[in-house]
Amino acid sequence: MDFEIVNGSVELLVTDCIVVAVADAGKLTPSAQAIDTASAGALKEVIDAGDFDGSHGTTLLLRNLSGVTAKRTLLVGIGKESDRSVAKQQTLIKSVVATVNKMGVKTLTLALDQSSGKDSDIYRDTRLIVEACSAALYQYDTTKSKPATPTKLEHIHLLLDEESTEYGEGALLDGVAIANGVATARELGNLPGNICTPIYLADHAKALADEFDSVSCEILDEKQIESMGMGALYSVGKGSDIPPRLIVLKYEGGEANEAPYALVGKGITFDTGGISLKPGPEMDEMKFDMCGAASVLGTFEAVAEMRLPINLITVVAAAENMPSGRASKPGDVVTTLSGQTVEILNTDAEGRLVLCDALTYVQQFKPQAVIDVATLTGACIIALGHQATGLLANDDSLAAQLLDAGEFAGDRGWQLPLWDEYQTQLDSNFADMANIGGRPAGTITAACFLSRFTKDVSWAHLDIAGVAWNSGKAKGATGRCVPMLTQYLLDVAEQKEA
Structure with a gap:
């Protein structure tokens, strides 16, 4: 056009x-x-x-x-x-x-x-x-x-x-x-799970690196993921015949020694629930469980196309969540990259498992801020419906910047509390924490889980479970939160130049 x-x-x-x-x-x-x-x-x-x-x-x-x-x-x-x-x-x-x-x-x-x-x-x-x-x-x-x-x-x-x-x-x-970034996110989200696999997402990232001189790409395979100690990510991916990948994209538009901003995306290319198997009706829509990855990849593409004067790291934790003889079982305990241990009470709460290792990994780049995006909880749909993205953060200034960006871009979010009182719902008798906190405040306790891996960095979490795709006759990915995230990075670039 x-x-x-x-x-x-x-x-x-x-x-x-x-x-x-x-x-x-x-x-x-x-x-x-x-x-x-x-x-x-x-x-x-x-x-x-x-x-x-x-x-x-x-x-x-x-x-x-x-x-x-x-x-x-x-x-x-x-x-x-x-x-x-x-x-x-x-x-x-x-x-x-x-x-x-x-x-x-x-x-x-x-x-x-x-x-x-x-x-x-x-x-x-x-x-x-x-x-x-x-x-x-x-x-x-x-x-x-x-x-x-x-x-x-x-x-x-x-x-x-x-x-x-x-x-x-x-x-x-x-x-x-x-618009190009949104179209990329929609296309990746709409592809079926037999095409858009963790390997496919990795190949897409490599293609971005080939397209833009300012972009480089590194892909960690399942052996590297396991050997580095990403036990949570590995525990999700090992149940599938298609191995997991950790995708790392770097855009260098700022000064060489300038701390980057970081985006982290949940890339569950299909989610059966694992051993905690989901019901059959509408399970086809679980191909959209990688829309967090799609949105950060779309945002990354938009930033590279606009040549913003910033440095940006984008990490995608990509895996299939499948039931098999190798799959994680409820009650299993895994050790994350951070060294903390997690009791997996429900294998369908896998998004936070792949994200926690990715969030730990990205902090080696000493980012100015980290934003993760995920179709994380059905509870977010109950809380906010299909209009607003759920936002939780350990930094109210970062949260306010994202909310303002969403208002400007017509891609709105709503902040939920991240109080310490919710943390006790994650207590476990057998590990440092459980991967679920029960039905009450499910969106908040999921973010509480992630907050334990982001204590030393300015961090925000975007739960897009209610806005990432449409169901029914108009079924398809929406491309949210590409506009919000890109506007936030445009604002960052403008403040830097000012």
Whole structure:
């Protein structure tokens, strides 16, 4: 998809379709007013006739308006200013793009006049429009016998005045990079478990290192994982015929001696639950249990594409959780890379086992902050539903930065407590800790477990169990939290340059 910033009078733009916004009660935005004036009041005529009132999400297509160069004019309702939000704007853009694409339109021009709400600004609106357009046009066809119908849209233009063009062009480039990262995360998540294995994820990481000069990659195999003492990660992977991998990607965009930021992703490419076998219904969705890995890989790709002036380490703990004669059993005790021991009471609580060794491993790089991402607990879905990412941290400043980044990027999170009072739920008679803490506060006790491996570093945990994929007719990976994480790293880079 080709994105471009354009300038000029909206009524004179050469395009197959121009999209303009109309507010509640038929109030015309500046671009809509210009179209109305050029067409001798055509827009006011349909509004006065009651055919269109500008309520949020409504649309009306007009063809060949007199005095307007565009072949089609699409009116979109944006409703009352007090009711507007980034989420509603994103949904509206996706709907518009999907609709226009079905018409056979090749060139679409959006003239929305920064109408996303009270917090709108040129950079944010432009970037989020690019991301929404890209998301609307994403199609999965990798494992289908016939390729998806080619996208009819070839060019999407965003109208800005000349003074705003420089900001818009920077936002466009960032938006494309983030959209590419989201698409990567969605594609990896959507691939079936017989294709997207730990080996496949490792090969994907190697390909990133080949693509970008600033990126290097190291892959630790099962023998290295075992010999280094990563007993928790090894205990999960050893039940499968496909061995585990620890994937380490390094991006060097900052100074050589500058401490990196670190992302850690849970890469369980399929989760049967192990010996603590999951129920059969909807088990197919456990191919999405590597979406934490997918999101950190997508974020890493976006950072490399944007050439941010920071150093970034991304570690993925990749394994299959399978039942077999070699699989871990409830009651087994393993020794982690940190030296702490864990009693495995439930083999379906495997994500925290692979993450704890990865979190210990990444601290050798002395990172400024560590953020792990995981589809970790069903309890997070009960607590927050399918809207917000669960966030827990040992550093409130880091948590606030991530929450702010999520708000800006339209990829929101919600912080849960990480109090010491919850730690006792992990007590074990036979090891330093158990890998589960019972049903109460399951998301929090999972984070408490991880906190025991991050005491010496600024750390945050993102539980994306409720937001990583959609079920039902729209089943598929979402690509969250690529926008939140990338915005956080953009903010870090901006603060550094300032």
